[in-house]
Amino acid sequence: MSADDPAPEDLISRRALLGRVGAAGAFAALPEMLAPAAGAAAAQTPRPITREPLETLTPSEADVLEAITARLIPSDATSPGAAEARASHYIDRALGGALASFRDTYRAGLASVDAFARASRGAAFAQLPVSDQDAVLTAMERDEAGGFPGGSAAFFSTVLAHTLQGTFADPHYGGNRNFAGWNLLGYPGVRLAVTGEQQNLDAKLTPTRMSAYDYSMFSQRRPARADRGTAHEPHGD
Amino acid sequence: MATELPKTGVVIIGLGATGGVAALPLAQAGIDVVGLEAGSWLAPADLSPDELRNNFRAWPQAVQKANREIPTHRPTSSSPYSPRVPLHPMMNAVGGTTLHYWAQSWRLSPWDFTVATETRRRYGASRLPAGTTVEDWPFGLEELEPYYDKVEVEIGVSGQAGNIKGAIDRRGNIFEGPRARGYPMPPLRGTGFTEMMAGAARSLGWHPFPGPAAVTSQRYQGRSPCVYHGFCNRGGCHVSAKGSTAVTTIPKAQGTRRLSVVTESHVTSINVDAAGRASGVTYLKGGTEYVQPANVVLLAGYTYENVRLLLLSTSPAFPKGLSNNHGQVGRHYFSHNQIATVNALFPRNLNTWYGLPAQGVAVDDWADDNFDHGPLDFIGGGNLWVYSDRRPIAAANMSTFGRAPRWGAQWKAFIRENADRGNTAYLQRTTLPYEDNYLDLDPVVKDPLGFPVCRITADYKQNERRLADFIQDKMVQWYRAAGAIATEKTAVGTMGPSTHAYGGTRMGDNPETNVVNRWGFSHEVPNLGVLGASVMGTSGARNPTLTAQALAWRTAEYLAANWKSIVI
Numbered sequence: 101m102s103a104d105d106p107a108p109e110d111l112i113s114r115r116a117l118l119g120r121v122g123a124a125g126a127f128a129a130l131p132e133m134l135a136p137a138a139g140a141a142a143a144q145t146p147r148p149i150t151r152e153p154l155e156t157l158t159p160s161e162a163d164v165l166e167a168i169t170a171r172l173i174p175s176d177a178t179s180p181g182a183a184e185a186r187a188s189h190y191i192d193r194a195l196g197g198a199l200a201s202f203r204d205t206y207r208a209g210l211a212s213v214d215a216f217a218r219a220s221r222g223a224a225f226a227q228l229p230v231s232d233q234d235a236v237l238t239a240m241e242r243d244e245a246g247g248f249p250g251g252s253a254a255f256f257s258t259v260l261a262h263t264l265q266g267t268f269a270d271p272h273y274g275g276n277r278n279f280a281g282w283n284l285l286g287y288p289g290v291r292l293a294v295t296g297e298q299q300n301l302d303a304k305l306t307p308t309r310m311s312a313y314d315y316s317m318f319s320q321r322r323p324a325r326a327d328r329g330t331a332h333e334p335h336g337d
Numbered sequence: 338m339a340t341e342l343p344k345t346g347v348v349i350i351g352l353g354a355t356g357g358v359a360a361l362p363l364a365q366a367g368i369d370v371v372g373l374e375a376g377s378w379l380a381p382a383d384l385s386p387d388e389l390r391n392n393f394r395a396w397p398q399a400v401q402k403a404n405r406e407i408p409t410h411r412p413t414s415s416s417p418y419s420p421r422v423p424l425h426p427m428m429n430a431v432g433g434t435t436l437h438y439w440a441q442s443w444r445l446s447p448w449d450f451t452v453a454t455e456t457r458r459r460y461g462a463s464r465l466p467a468g469t470t471v472e473d474w475p476f477g478l479e480e481l482e483p484y485y486d487k488v489e490v491e492i493g494v495s496g497q498a499g500n501i502k503g504a505i506d507r508r509g510n511i512f513e514g515p516r517a518r519g520y521p522m523p524p525l526r527g528t529g530f531t532e533m534m535a536g537a538a539r540s541l542g543w544h545p546f547p548g549p550a551a552v553t554s555q556r557y558q559g560r561s562p563c564v565y566h567g568f569c570n571r572g573g574c575h576v577s578a579k580g581s582t583a584v585t586t587i588p589k590a591q592g593t594r595r596l597s598v599v600t601e602s603h604v605t606s607i608n609v610d611a612a613g614r615a616s617g618v619t620y621l622k623g624g625t626e627y628v629q630p631a632n633v634v635l636l637a638g639y640t641y642e643n644v645r646l647l648l649l650s651t652s653p654a655f656p657k658g659l660s661n662n663h664g665q666v667g668r669h670y671f672s673h674n675q676i677a678t679v680n681a682l683f684p685r686n687l688n689t690w691y692g693l694p695a696q697g698v699a700v701d702d703w704a705d706d707n708f709d710h711g712p713l714d715f716i717g718g719g720n721l722w723v724y725s726d727r728r729p730i731a732a733a734n735m736s737t738f739g740r741a742p743r744w745g746a747q748w749k750a751f752i753r754e755n756a757d758r759g760n761t762a763y764l765q766r767t768t769l770p771y772e773d774n775y776l777d778l779d780p781v782v783k784d785p786l787g788f789p790v791c792r793i794t795a796d797y798k799q800n801e802r803r804l805a806d807f808i809q810d811k812m813v814q815w816y817r818a819a820g821a822i823a824t825e826k827t828a829v830g831t832m833g834p835s836t837h838a839y840g841g842t843r844m845g846d847n848p849e850t851n852v853v854n855r856w857g858f859s860h861e862v863p864n865l866g867v868l869g870a871s872v873m874g875t876s877g878a879r880n881p882t883l884t885a886q887a888l889a890w891r892t893a894e895y896l897a898a899n900w901k902s903i904v905i
Contacts (some may be wrong), residue, residue, distance in 0.1 A: 172744040181749065198394055234745065241743070260744055268729040269389040284749070285756035287690055287729045290386050292575070293564035294691040299725060301529030303688055317575060318385040 152189050152274075156196040156203065157210075164210045165191060167226040169263045171233050173284075180280040182267045190266030190275030191259075202258065209255035212248040213240070220245075272313045279309050292317070339619060339626040345371045345597075347896070348618055348631035350604045350646070353433020354882050355868035355889035356637030357582025358488060362890055364595035366897035371629055372587075373602040373620055375402035376429030379436060379583070384573030388728040391437065391572040395424055400601050402429050406784040408641045410833040412796035413773065419833055426836045427639045431600060432583025434639075434836070435882070436573045439694040440551040440580065441722075442494045443879035444485050444887075446705040447514040450474040452769075452875050455706060456716050464716055466800040469769045470669050472874055475846045475855035478514040484887035484894075486517055489549075491589070492580035492886070493557045496520035496549030510546045512701045522554045525563060528725045530687045530760075531698045537819035543702045548722065550695035551580035551883070560584065569693035570726055602627075605786070606650045607634055607865065613654035615865040621786075632904045633896060637868040637889070640670075640838035641791040644776045644871065647842070647852075649788055660859040665852045666842060667777050669770035670795055673837030673876050676830035677805040679762050680736045681816035682823040686757040689725040694763070697724025703811045704878040705767065715800045717767025719808035720878040721815060723760060735759040738823040760821075762812045766804050768797075768839070768876040774832065776841050795832035805829050837870070837881055844872040844888075857892030864903055866892050 173182035243253035266275030289308035403425035499509025524547035648658035741751035774795035845851030848860035
């Protein structure tokens with residue numbers, strides 16, 4: 101399987117969901133990707149971002165979320181960000197499964213982001229210049245944005261945590277497309293065995309570009325979509 | 338109406354770290370054992386290298402009874418409740434949390450057995466912290482040594498001995514108590530990073546050594562050697578290199594045909610007869626209620642469930658809960674002082690993307706009573722531990738050391754440069770029991786069956802806080818000696834639900850202050866044994882599992898050897 105191919109499960113769900121493609125937002129390129137930063141002429145031209153059929157969010161919710169994730173981990177001339185990794189697709193999918201308990205949080209929170217953007221900056225979040233988008237997100241992070249049930253900082257932290265999951269988790273879950281997140285970190289990928297030489301300080305490891313579920317031992321036992329999600333990592337055992 | 342099953346010799350409640358060990362010597366002695374486990378069997382193919390599932394979501398493959406009964410917590414009896422944690426720290430499955438634990442398999446130090454006496458002798462009684470209920474164990478390390486040895490061989494522990502019958506070997510831990518022989522396998526290999534840290538420790542005059550791990554460093558009893566793939570931390574082992582009881586003692590006990598494993602069974606009470614002796618247990622499986630009569634009951638859940646099940650098992654003979662007529666069930670509780678740690682940032686990549694938490698280097702120069710506390714304002718010490726273990730989501734969540742915000746272009750630039758340059762130590766420290774730290778039943782919060790969950794009322798005291806600060810400073814010193822350009826100390830936290838929870842059914846000779854006797858059997862119910870860290874009265878500065886397993890083997894062996902007097 102070439103690394104550019106979607107995982108088999110993506111193909112299945114895409115076929116199954118073709119009838120649900122939302123008009124607004126679907127297959128739209130992000131505005132900033134059409135205008136790479138100055139000085140990036142030598143860098144590879146980023147490919148336009150293809151948005152997948154929505155599984156849980158409404159098209160207008162997806163537009164706001166897409167724009168937020170693109171500012172949390174922005175794309176630039178030298179490396180892709182959360183948009184290319186498809187973090188918002190990860191969240192959209194997980195909200196129908198492992199993160200279903202967050203569905204109402206996103207419904208209310210994304211609406212509040214747009215309302216706050218209009219009230220404070222005069223336009224819907226996705227339509228704002230990136231500097232104004234960053235100002236909105238900064239106000240949310242500082243818990244200074246009004247109109248959020250439970251406070252804007254809590255919603256900001258939730259979206260940030262899920263954006264990190266969507267960018268850096270195994271591609272099996274719909275994000276980290278083309279291993280964009282792992283490449284950003286320099287993580288050389290899932291291996292089933294690692295040698296002593298590969299643990300030397302100056303070892304140079306070639307990225308495997310493999311999902312855990314590309315290995316035949318695990319491909320038959322993919323985790324259920326409906327498993328319960330949290331953001332909890334205890335230390336020590 | 339409950340279905341009554343044929344009587345068995347021993348019923349074990351929980352087939353995890355300790356129940357899974359105890360089953361073996363009993364079965365080998367020819368005693369019929371029924372092992373009741375709330376979870377199910379997991380296969381190697383269930384244990385995929387998947388950080389999102391292992392470290393951020395509940396394991397989906399097994400019935401997670403524990404997640405329906407997460408303990409509540411409040412620091413003191415007059416303080417508000419802490420937010421409820423979303424997942425129970427432990428898991429249900431055959432093998433229990435040994436399926437995904439870090440597998441560090443330490444013996445306690447000789448001092449841990451005699452904290453009260455040794456502190457009075459060396460520093461004076463006034464140095465025992467106010468309010469502590471600490472007692473010496475009813476025996477010393479030398480009594481437990483043969484059982485540590487048996488378990489190390491059965492589950493397969495890798496390590497470098499530092500003291501064999503008093504002969505010190507400087508490749509190992511020069512501070513450890515005497516061992517009868519070395520480990521059954523050599524230690525896990527070092528890495529570029531752990532060797533760099535070991536060199537820095539030696540430059541400080543300290544004594545670094547590779548830590549012991551219930552992980553195969555070579556082929557062992559038909560099991561594959563460790564493959565160091567980097568998903569051992571809350572992940573199961575797909576090649577069975579981790580010595581979970583699910584791949585060691587439990588299948589071996591089944592091979593005797595004396596152990597019957599009953600999965601997805603949820604024990605709701607331990608029953609007693611008119612004479613106040615344990616008669617068996619009641620459990621639910623598949624919507625049906627069963628009664629399993631037994632000559633002996635061994636309670637082998639995790640600390641919170643051991644206490645809860647005793648308190649829920651009321652009867653005319655035990656109106657305050659089983660084995661609780663002295664009011665000691667739930668007392669002397671503490672969770673390990675291991676939250677406060679140190680983060681470090683290095684000016685170079687460390688290549689710690691692979692390995693496992695047990696593949697590391699330890700320093701015990703500041704552990705236990707290995708240094709003079711005369712001029713200090715605390716007792717006890719800490720084990721310093723650094724290891725090779727990193728996964729991508731965790732890397733992206735690393736501290737930015739005040740050098741970048743949490744998101745945006747500056748964060749992205751920081752993480753691109755530093756994702757493989759951070760490190761976080763694991764610092765376990767002496768923790769003591771106190772009179773106002775305890776477990777009981779929550780008066781409000783219930784599980785789906787309507788039974789109260791366990792409530793923790795506990796917090797770290799001055800001794801734990803001073804010790805944490807001291808040990809963190811030592812860790813900062815170590816990181817700086819290794820070239821770290823930034824370090825930061827994290828907070829002590831509080832005694833909420835923990836993977837290292839001790840006490841509640843403490844072991845000791847005095848029935849006024851202890852629930853079980855020196856053999857692990859109830860002072861009040863002679864055919865009821867309790868297994869697990871809930872019997873431990875001190876923590877040491879190291880992971881409890883091997884000690885809990887050695888105690889479990891000892892209790893089971895005692896039971897088999899004294900069967901006629903215990904069963905009557």
